[in-house]
Amino acid sequence: MKPGFTVGETARICSISADTLRYYDKIGLIHPSVMGENGYRYYKYEDFLFLNTIKYLKKLGMPLADMKKLFDRRCKEATRQNFFLQLDQINKQIGELQGIRLQLLRNIHYFDLTDNLDLEKQEPEIREYPDRLAILSHGESVKRKSRIKEQNVSADFSKGKSYDMLLSDVLEELGQENFWSMGPSICVKAKGDILSGRFDRPRAAGNMLVGESQSNKAKKVPGGSYACLYHGGSLEHMEESYQRLLKYIEANNLEITGDIYEIFLVDTIDTKIDEELVTHIQISVKRRTL
Structure with missing residues (x-):
């Protein structure tokens, strides 16, 4: 044997x-x-x-x-210490995997949401949002961010830290394992530009910050009432969507109170087909007083 x-x-x-x-x-x-x-x-x-x-x-x-x-x-003590080290590593990996899982679920949610939209028949609507956070760059690199790369940056935001540098600072602060707390891309436009028909002038761009992660470099997206509309397709054809929203605002005795936010729910990182791109336009409004 x-x-x-x-x-x-x-x-x-x-x-x-x-x-x-x-x-x-x-x-x-x-x-x-x-x-x-x-x-x-x-x-x-x-x-x-x-x-x-x-x-x-x-x-x-x-x-x-x-x-x-x-x-x-x-020995017993050395093995015990190793157990704790292993637990730390496992907990870190669990946190990273949970973050990845949540990001995947968010992306699937955006895809399911946009799949069920009838972009031709949809109507503008008012939505209430709480305060939100975003990592925003107010620099020249705004024109390089995601789908706004061909647009011109507003002159009053011609200075500032590049988005890449800003994002690296934020990730260092949050920890690389929290990379998945970065939400969809966002573009910010000024009230004056929109009212003047300049729909291609971003004043800032970046990413929404989702989950429980906090950063002192994050900017607040104010809560409140927003006139909203989904835009399908590339940004070169957004004027029609904005005109629909502006008519809705005027017809419902509303006025724009702040910045305009474009949330890229289906972005160029998700698809190369322009017709599949979906942006949620959110315009901060309030009831006009007599």
Whole structure:
């Protein structure tokens, strides 16, 4: 009867290659525990436990050299400390995966929402929004952001930090694992430009900030009443959508109170087909007083 498991058997049972087992043996990470009468070395069940530990430590990013140190000096306290380190790594990965999951669910929601829209028959409507946060760049790089790259930046916002630099600052503050708290792209336009028929002059651009993440670099998108309309297609043909909204505002005795926000629900990062692009136009309004 064999005193243990051969390299081939161990490789099959533990789903690991025989070459990897031989490499671990060579660097002293783990050796076969039993020497048979025939001179062959065999692995025992206890070795399987070490191999499984190596596999999940690799998944957590621990180098083999650090594993060897851990195994060589293992004692209850050292193992306990390693458990806590592993928990920290796992919790970090769980947080990142949860963020990715929420982002995917948001994107699916936007796609489902826009799939069910009849853009030809839709009517402008009033929506109430709470205060929201956005990461906005008021610099020359505004014209490079997403679908507004061909538009001209308002002259009064010709200075400022580039969006790329601003975003890097925000990610450093939030932590890279919170990258997925960045929501859809947003473009901000001034009331005066819209009323003057200059629909292609963004004063700022960036991304909505969603979830519970906070940043002292975020700008508040004020809550309140907004006249809203979905625009389908590229930004080059937004004038008609804006004219519909402005007529609605006038007909309902409303007045524009602040900036105009374009939320890119289906953006160029999602599709190369212009007809599939969808933007939600939101104009801050209030009832006109006599």
